[in-house]
Amino acid sequence: MRFVKGHGTENDFVIVPDPGGSLDLTPAMVARLCDRRAGIGADGVLRVVRTKAVADAHAVADDAEWFMDYRNADGSIAEMCGNGVRVFARYLVDAGLAAPGEWNIATRAGLRRVSLGATGDVSVAMGAPVYLGTGQADVAGRTYSGVRVSMGNPHLACPVDEPVATLDLTRAPSFDPAVFPEGVNVELFRTVGDRHLEMRVYERGSGETRSCGTGTVATAVAAAIDQDTGTIPEGVWTVDVPGGRLTVTFDGVTSHLRGPAVLVAEGDIRSDWL
Numbered sequence: 001m002r003f004v005k006g007h008g009t010e011n012d013f014v015i016v017p018d019p020g021g022s023l024d025l026t027p028a029m030v031a032r033l034c035d036r037r038a039g040i041g042a043d044g045v046l047r048v049v050r051t052k053a054v055a056d057a058h059a060v061a062d063d064a065e066w067f068m069d070y071r072n073a074d075g076s077i078a079e080m081c082g083n084g085v086r087v088f089a090r091y092l093v094d095a096g097l098a099a100p101g102e103w104n105i106a107t108r109a110g111l112r113r114v115s116l117g118a119t120g121d122v123s124v125a126m127g128a129p130v131y132l133g134t135g136q137a138d139v140a141g142r143t144y145s146g147v148r149v150s151m152g153n154p155h156l157a158c159p160v161d162e163p164v165a166t167l168d169l170t171r172a173p174s175f176d177p178a179v180f181p182e183g184v185n186v187e188l189f190r191t192v193g194d195r196h197l198e199m200r201v202y203e204r205g206s207g208e209t210r211s212c213g214t215g216t217v218a219t220a221v222a223a224a225i226d227q228d229t230g231t232i233p234e235g236v237w238t239v240d241v242p243g244g245r246l247t248v249t250f251d252g253v254t255s256h257l258r259g260p261a262v263l264v265a266e267g268d269i270r271s272d273w274l
């Protein structure tokens with residue numbers, strides 16, 4: 001089985017091309033691939049499959065040729081991955097499966113429109129964030145309050161006063177399962193300048209990662225939103241994460257995420273190992 005390894009601001013992925021949809025990618029296989037000592041190592045897996053080969057995605061086959069089957073490192077399925085979809089797009093162009101330009105990728109959260117050249121940054125229209133009110137989570141013995149946002153997947157973005165590098169994110173957050181029945185990705189962020197944030201994240205299904213695209217947009221939402229009206233003013237936000245820098249733009253209709261997407265290696269996965 002072929003694979004490509006890539007990352008977006010150090011949120012890293014094993015990319016598995018499966019155009020015909022013949023691969024039965026089990027949770028155990030995903031966890032083995034993502035194992036950083038015994039496997040290739042990654043925050044998640046991106047299976048690259050034609051929409052026509054995916055029963056659930058047939059309906060959108062005219063609008064998107066490719067479906068991003070995203071899995072977290074523990075083998076669980078997530079609806080969306082903002083860095084993943086950017087790396088997925090870079091892979092398609094690099095492999096000659098799509099031309100540079102603007103086109104849709106199908107995800108479990110719906111279509112996402114990417115924009116990219118032959119090299120360089122990748123932008124994606126992430127959809128209108130859904131503001132769900134406030135919420136809380138406990139992380140390493142501290143309670144953090146923040147804003148609940150759906151980016152297709154669930155987030156809780158919490159402002160803090162101290163530099164995020166000083167925070168303890170070694171343990172999984174705990175939260176009220178009645179508020180977050182599907183689990184939640186927890187972002188802790190601090191304002192460091194005018195529309196400029198720094199953020200760390202503990203991802204559902206992957207642990208602390210060095211970046212999270214959906215979490216980056218959710219964080220900018222939490223910083224920008226008027227909580228009384230649910231309005232997100234138009235504007236451009238810079239979000240620094242441990243793995244680099246991402247830009248979020250709100251245009252009054254949707255949100256856009258822009259940043260690097262890099263392919264670093266490719267090879268064969270031994271079938272006798274997997």
Ligand SMILES: N[C@@H](CCC[C@H](N)C(=O)O)C(=O)O
Binds near residue numbers: 011078
């Ligand atoms: N790193 C991703 C998000 C991946 C999914 C997330 N862990 C979840 O379970 O919702 C991103 O860049 O958005």
